[in-house]
Amino acid sequence: MHKGILVEFTLITLLNGLSYGLLLFMLSSGLTLIFSMMGVLNFAHASFYMIGAYFAYTISGALGFWPALFIAPLIVGAIGAAVERYGLRPVHKYGHIPELLFTFGLSYVMVELVQLIWGRAAVRYPIPPELDGPLFTLYTTTFPMYRGFMMFIALLMLAAIYLVLKRTRIGLVIQAALTHPDTVEALGHNVPRVFMLVFGGGCALAGLAGVIGGNAFVTEPGMAATVGSIIFVVVVVGGMGSLAGALVASLLIGVLQTYAVALDYSLAGVLSGIGVHIAPESPGFSLLNLTIAQTAPILPYLLLVLILIFRPKGLMGTREG
Numbered sequence: 001m002h003k004g005i006l007v008e009f010t011l012i013t014l015l016n017g018l019s020y021g022l023l024l025f026m027l028s029s030g031l032t033l034i035f036s037m038m039g040v041l042n043f044a045h046a047s048f049y050m051i052g053a054y055f056a057y058t059i060s061g062a063l064g065f066w067p068a069l070f071i072a073p074l075i076v077g078a079i080g081a082a083v084e085r086y087g088l089r090p091v092h093k094y095g096h097i098p099e100l101l102f103t104f105g106l107s108y109v110m111v112e113l114v115q116l117i118w119g120r121a122a123v124r125y126p127i128p129p130e131l132d133g134p135l136f137t138l139y140t141t142t143f144p145m146y147r148g149f150m151m152f153i154a155l156l157m158l159a160a161i162y163l164v165l166k167r168t169r170i171g172l173v174i175q176a177a178l179t180h181p182d183t184v185e186a187l188g189h190n191v192p193r194v195f196m197l198v199f200g201g202g203c204a205l206a207g208l209a210g211v212i213g214g215n216a217f218v219t220e221p222g223m224a225a226t227v228g229s230i231i232f233v234v235v236v237v238g239g240m241g242s243l244a245g246a247l248v249a250s251l252l253i254g255v256l257q258t259y260a261v262a263l264d265y266s267l268a269g270v271l272s273g274i275g276v277h278i279a280p281e282s283p284g285f286s287l288l289n290l291t292i293a294q295t296a297p298i299l300p301y302l303l304l305v306l307i308l309i310f311r312p313k314g315l316m317g318t319r320e321g
Helices: 002-038 045-063 065-092 096-118 145-167 169-179 181-186 191-216 223-238 243-262 267-273 292-310
Strands: 134-138 141-144
Touching: 002 045, 002 134, 002 141, 002 145, 002 191, 002 223, 002 243, 045 065, 045 096, 045 191, 045 223, 065 096, 065 191, 096 223, 134 145, 141 145, 145 169, 145 191, 169 181, 169 191, 181 191, 223 243, 223 292, 243 292
Parallel strands: none
Antiparallel strands: 134 141
């Protein structure tokens, strides 16, 4: 019986961690593509995730969830392309710091616009009825169908990115423009347009993550801030500009945090379980009472610090910034 409970806990928590990790990858993949192409750390990237969720909420109310799944990312991608063309491109000649400051300011503008249009409170963006149920049951725990759908969409997106970059003409041009933009331009390709397409595509991926994640979690103005810092951790831990690294880091952080949240054990409890008694008034007792679940929010940042100390290029990166 205890073995069954352990297997149930391990597998369900692992699947929850993988689904969360794949959502992080949906977000971080767009940011990674943009950085690879343009060297821009887009601070507004999580805001495109947020507006993807809000557009999906509005479109779902009028047309249903399935049209929103396709329309909302396209709208977000178009907005991203316009931001690159009329915002980032004029700033580009002044260097990367002004670009970074531009995206930093843009993130606040987008949050304020969302609050003006949709209000400050969370909106009700429900899971579609056809996906609102259990996918399967393991012993006594059910795994939600929508979590499985999230994983499917993320894997589909990963396959699509791979095919576009490796099997299409535009993908070959994008890869060549990463390292030899002058040569690509000399061959007659419009490199600024390629940059605009990549930025818009990266924002569309963030918008898709918003469509999927908005109803799985919560759609409210603070959602960008909630995931914004985590996706930068993912990009740095995986390696700046590495899509494979972003995938590995997303899954690692997703599983790590999910298991940490599920493990409600403290060091004091473990020590008392093996017969070590610590007086409540002793120094450090309150620290020993901290549970693993309580430390879960800091684990990604602890991993970030360790990676920067021991492997500054990240797990699979080839550049440091």
